[in-house]
Amino acid sequence: xxxxxTRDKALSLLMKYNKEPFHILHGLTxxxxxxxxxxxxxxxxxxxxxxxxxLLHDVDFENYPExxxxxxxxxxxxxxxxxxxxxxxxxxxxxxxxxVEPEHDMEKVLFASDxxxxxxxxxxxxxxxxxVMDMEVSSLKKKYKDKRFAAGCSREVIAQGAERLGWTxxxxxxxxxxxxxxxxxxxxxxxxxxxx
Numbered sequence: 001x002x003x004x005x006t007r008d009k010a011l012s013l014l015m016k017y018n019k020e021p022f023h024i025l026h027g028l029t030x031x032x033x034x035x036x037x038x039x040x041x042x043x044x045x046x047x048x049x050x051x052x053x054x055l056l057h058d059v060d061f062e063n064y065p066e067x068x069x070x071x072x073x074x075x076x077x078x079x080x081x082x083x084x085x086x087x088x089x090x091x092x093x094x095x096x097x098x099x100v101e102p103e104h105d106m107e108k109v110l111f112a113s114d115x116x117x118x119x120x121x122x123x124x125x126x127x128x129x130x131x132v133m134d135m136e137v138s139s140l141k142k143k144y145k146d147k148r149f150a151a152g153c154s155r156e157v158i159a160q161g162a163e164r165l166g167w168t169x170x171x172x173x174x175x176x177x178x179x180x181x182x183x184x185x186x187x188x189x190x191x192x193x194x195x196x
Contacts, residue, residue: 112161
């Protein structure tokens with residue numbers, strides 16, 4: 001899986017349509033998470049594609065929340081995105097805002113980890129360390145079970161995502177925490193550098 005969309009072009013596109021620091025942080029976090037998963041699952045040569053899909057998965061969310069995953073193909077065309085990249089981005093909203101089903105392992109990982117990175121990020125902000133570095137799966141499980149905590153993060157999508165990958169929820173939690181640990185420092189640095 002290759003894309004002609006460079007990271008610089010992808011970041012410019014994300015920032016053109018997203019001004020909220022939270023949305024930019026989320027895009028960078030999902031990018032880093034996807035890059036880790038690409039290497040972890042044996043798709044290292046496709047790491048850039050996985051990362052770009054993660055970075056741009058919510059490109060249309062801030063400006064077009066009612067058309068999330070519907071407006072994305074048009075915006076992605078500005079950066080010259082291939083049909084494969086468009087499919088990957090749109091499939092992460094399957095069942096909620098899109099009827100494009102995640103097929104490739106990369107799409108299944110994006111589907112499963114998108115909502116979960118939001119939940120993990122919210123849980124990390126509640127910790128004294130404000131970090132995922134010292135987060136345990138057991139404490140994440142408690143937050144996951146509390147439906148009022150980070151209520152916007154769909155537990156149904158997370159559970160369905162684990163199932164699509166053939167993993168237990170615990171495996172998905174463990175891997176995604178590890179993935180977020182791998183990029184936490186670089187995401188913070190980049191947010192600072194961008195002045196967001």
